[in-house]
Amino acid sequence: MKEPLSPVNFKQLVLSSWSLTRNFFGNEIFFYAPEIVRYQMEEFKPLLKERFVAISITGSSCALKCDHCRGLILQRMIPAETPEKFLRVCKDLHRMDVKGILVSGGSMLNGSVPLTRFCDTIKIAREKYGFLIMAHTGLVDEQTAAALKESGVDVALIDVIGDDETIKLVYHLDATTKDFEKSLLNLERFKIKTVPHIVVGLHYGEIRGELKSLEMIRKYSPEALVFVVITPFKGTPMENVEPPEPIEVASLIASSRHLMPKTPIILGCARPKGKWKIRTDLLSLRAGVNAVAYPSREVIRYAEKIGLKVNFSTLCCAAIINELTKTR
Numbered sequence: 001m002k003e004p005l006s007p008v009n010f011k012q013l014v015l016s017s018w019s020l021t022r023n024f025f026g027n028e029i030f031f032y033a034p035e036i037v038r039y040q041m042e043e044f045k046p047l048l049k050e051r052f053v054a055i056s057i058t059g060s061s062c063a064l065k066c067d068h069c070r071g072l073i074l075q076r077m078i079p080a081e082t083p084e085k086f087l088r089v090c091k092d093l094h095r096m097d098v099k100g101i102l103v104s105g106g107s108m109l110n111g112s113v114p115l116t117r118f119c120d121t122i123k124i125a126r127e128k129y130g131f132l133i134m135a136h137t138g139l140v141d142e143q144t145a146a147a148l149k150e151s152g153v154d155v156a157l158i159d160v161i162g163d164d165e166t167i168k169l170v171y172h173l174d175a176t177t178k179d180f181e182k183s184l185l186n187l188e189r190f191k192i193k194t195v196p197h198i199v200v201g202l203h204y205g206e207i208r209g210e211l212k213s214l215e216m217i218r219k220y221s222p223e224a225l226v227f228v229v230i231t232p233f234k235g236t237p238m239e240n241v242e243p244p245e246p247i248e249v250a251s252l253i254a255s256s257r258h259l260m261p262k263t264p265i266i267l268g269c270a271r272p273k274g275k276w277k278i279r280t281d282l283l284s285l286r287a288g289v290n291a292v293a294y295p296s297r298e299v300i301r302y303a304e305k306i307g308l309k310v311n312f313s314t315l316c317c318a319a320i321i322n323e324l325t326k327t328r
Contacts, residue, residue, distance in 0.1 A: 010247060014287050017254035020261045021288035025324065029308045030291035031300060032317040036076060036102070037269065039294050043312050052132070052315045054102040055080050055089060057118050062106025067170045067237040068202065068230055073270075074106055083121040090125040100132030100315055101125075103153070111139040111173045119151035126152045134195075134316050139175065140183040149190040155318050156187050157226075160196045160217055163209025170202055177212065184220045193223045195318040197268060200252060201230035201244040207252075214256050223321040224264040224290075227253055229271035229280070243272050250283035257288045264324055266317045269293040290324070293317040 033039045034052035056077035065071060078093075080086040093101065103122060105113045115122075115135060126133050135153045137144070148156060161167050164176045187194045196217045198210055217225060229249055232239050249267075256265055267284045271277060281292055281299035292299060303310050313319060 010251060013251060013254045013258075014283075017257035017288040018286060020257050021265075021290065024262050025264070025290055027308050028290075028311060029285070029303045030311045030313065030317075030320050030323060031295045031303075032269075032291060032293045032313050032315060032319070033295075034100075034102075034269075034293075034314055034316050037294065041295075041297065041300070043300060051096070051098040052100040052102070053078060053093060053098055054104055055086065056105045057081060057086065057103060057114065058105035060106075063109045064107045064111070064172050066107075066172065067204075068199070069233065070236045071106055072233050072236065074104070077102075077104060083118055086118055086121050087125065090129055090131070094129040094131075098131070100134070100319070102134045102136060102157075102316060104136035107138050107171075107173075111171070111175050111179070112141070112144065113138040116144050116147045119147040122151040122153060132315065132319065134318055137183070137187075139179055140186045142186050142189070145186040145190040145192060148187075149192055153192070155193045155195055155223065155321065157195050157197060157318060158183060158187070160184070160198060160213045161202065161209055162198075162212030162214075162216060163203060166203040166209055170204070177209070177216065180213075181216045181219075184216065188220045193321065194220070195224045195226055195321070196222050197226045197228055198252075199228050199230060199270075200249050201241075204238060205230060205241040205243055207244055207248055210252055211255070214252075214259055218259050222260075222263060224266060224318060225256060225260065226266045226268040226317065227256075227284075228268040231270055231272050243276065246276060246280040246283050249280050250287040253284050253289055254287040264290040264320050266291040266320060267293065268317060291317050291320050 036054045054077040056074045059079035059081045060074045062071040080089045133153045134155045136157045160180050198213045278296045278298045281296045
């Protein structure tokens, strides 16, 4: 997608992807707002007891210090750097009527998140408190995949990068796209439900390996696919980067619908705000997304205006795989 689509071609692409979504999923749209970032919208107030929070098993520490984040995202999460602390945190969250958790953390130098030492504890927390548990994995070897399967996590979330230079320059990681594809294979071998994420514009705002990421992901029949967009965080090397145009994001979403017509597609939580967000939300809806996380008021109103059945949830957007099981 190095050359921009003409308005006519974009319109045709979006119309056909919209039609595919309606054919396979009907007229439903899902909006999600988990308690991970601050977000207020009247439509979600009745659901505030359905709480979903994020835990970092490395605290604010990340060995890679990727250019787009530098570990800042981890500061929004509850720190739990040891299995013992993790269990204490889970006990407190259960008392607060939390329904689900994201188990995340910073990366080690090999690109993995140190989940294996927490998997026994995750199993205890799941069985004792009945949490819906998502795990953000990083690169996954066979040992980690086996441990995750034994832990009983509901869903594995993994960022998939489709360009070797981006992996090295942005992630500072000595790996290639083959390592990301191998991670998808390991998760599939152990029959772990997987929801890959693609960060649009990860290469300093440029669309570069996203289409290759799609090609890799489609081989492994993911439960759903999430698109997030590079967000210029202050204090990172990308704080002045211009994110991709909304039409570029919507074009990728429409392309993914054609490649994976029966896979739920989500516009995820991380994306720039303001007018950019409004336009991206609206175009993504027209391009056939099944869900939008932290939706703008404009996209909610537009969905209602065109007659879609609107569903709201304060769980993680990956929970859509449970909502759409019957449809699929």
